[in-house]
Amino acid sequence: MECACKPAGARRGGPAPSVRAGVDLGGTKIQVVVTAKGARVVGQARRNTPLRGGPEVIVRDVVSTVREAAAAAGVDVGELQSVGVGAPGSIDTTTGTVIQVANVAGLDEPFPLGPAVAAELGVPVALGNDVSVAVEAERRYGAGRGYRSFLGVFWGTGVGGGLVVDGRLLLGRGSAGEIGHVCAKPGGRRCNCGLRGCVEAYAGRGALEARARREARKRKTVLFDLMRKRGRDQLTSGVWLRALDAGDLVARDLLREAVGALGVGIGSAVTLLDVEAVIVGGGLGERLGPTWLSRIEQAAREHTFFRETPVFKLAELGDMGGAIGASMLGSGPRSDPKVQTYADGPSARMR
Numbered sequence: 603m604e605c606a607c608k609p610a611g612a613r614r615g616g617p618a619p620s621v622r623a624g625v626d627l628g629g630t631k632i633q634v635v636v637t638a639k640g641a642r643v644v645g646q647a648r649r650n651t652p653l654r655g656g657p658e659v660i661v662r663d664v665v666s667t668v669r670e671a672a673a674a675a676g677v678d679v680g681e682l683q684s685v686g687v688g689a690p691g692s693i694d695t696t697t698g699t700v701i702q703v704a705n706v707a708g709l710d711e712p713f714p715l716g717p718a719v720a721a722e723l724g725v726p727v728a729l730g731n732d733v734s735v736a737v738e739a740e741r742r743y744g745a746g747r748g749y750r751s752f753l754g755v756f757w758g759t760g761v762g763g764g765l766v767v768d769g770r771l772l773l774g775r776g777s778a779g780e781i782g783h784v785c786a787k788p789g790g791r792r793c794n795c796g797l798r799g800c801v802e803a804y805a806g807r808g809a810l811e812a813r814a815r816r817e818a819r820k821r822k823t824v825l826f827d828l829m830r831k832r833g834r835d836q837l838t839s840g841v842w843l844r845a846l847d848a849g850d851l852v853a854r855d856l857l858r859e860a861v862g863a864l865g866v867g868i869g870s871a872v873t874l875l876d877v878e879a880v881i882v883g884g885g886l887g888e889r890l891g892p893t894w895l896s897r898i899e900q901a902a903r904e905h906t907f908f909r910e911t912p913v914f915k916l917a918e919l920g921d922m923g924g925a926i927g928a929s930m931l932g933s934g935p936r937s938d939p940k941v942q943t944y945a946d947g948p949s950a951r952m953r
């Protein structure tokens with residue numbers, strides 16, 4: 603097996619390996635992986651997403667995290683074939699601009715992230731939606747292998763989703779698969795997106811925490827004690843899991859309600875699309891999945907038209923899935939409207 607961990611100099615004279623970098627730019631962390639053929643991770647680095655300083659600071663931190671991951675893989679940044687960036691939000695593929703990125707401070711205004719990162723690294727950069735790239739990674743290398751159609755549900759701070767239909771990621775007009783903003787309850791709770799009754803307004807970790815804070819004034823709960831004990835400033839997926847294990851009734855009730863909302867969304871999507879599988883990932887999906895996946899399936903069954911429900915599975919690539927998927931950006935068909943490569947860097951001009 604090729605060892606990708608030796609210093610780049612050791613390979614001088616030999617053929618350059620086909621390595622790519624993928625960046626998962628999220629609200630709390632920047633995760634970078636360097637992948638070789640077959641999406642094998644040969645180096646990685648992560649740091650917290652800067653909370654202030656604007657887009658320039660985000661570009662600086664993305665660039666230095668890519669450099670760290672490349673160093674960990676033993677390759678020069680110039681040897682990277684491409685850098686893919688997955689970001690949560692809508693992306694203008696013609697200009698490389700992130701239009702609106704949820705949960706990342708400093709990216710609330712349109713910003714040409716693709717060209718900015720490409721200019722710093724001197725490597726072609728491609729942008730994509732974070733959930734779309736994670737679903738594509740599961741399709742090619744994870745739990746989605748072997749299915750012609752599946753629904754990916756990423757249950758975390760928000761509830762993201764992506765659809766594979768007839769073997770391809772369904773793009774729609776660019777944003778297909780938003781399972782988190784399917785209505786679970788008409789006239790229900792206000793969602794961050796402005797609509798009412800969305801699945802995310804009941805199941806997203808952000809919404810769950812806001813609800814838990816209100817409940818804590820009325821009922822006893824260990825959620826916030828556990829949070830402080832673990833040195834966290836928010837209710838992480840791990841905190842929710844521990845509260846459940848401790849028999850906390852607020853955690854149990856809110857998560858049951860969350861699963862009910864997920865069931866409405868997933869069951870309705872399955873009825874509409876008749877997919878072969880439902881793949882559940884994300885922070886909460888990963889932590890609660892092993893015990894709660896069957897509850898999600900049961901809740902979805904109540905809203906599924908067919909007697910035979912699809913296979914319910916957990917995502918396989920874990921929290922690296924987004925970055926692995928981002929590293930595949932730019933390697934797919936050029937006609938993919940959601941993927942655009944920004945080759946502004948000097949090395950790209952030299953080609």
Ligand SMILES: [Zn+2]
Pocket residue numbers: 782783793794795796797800802803
């Ligand atoms: Zn919504």
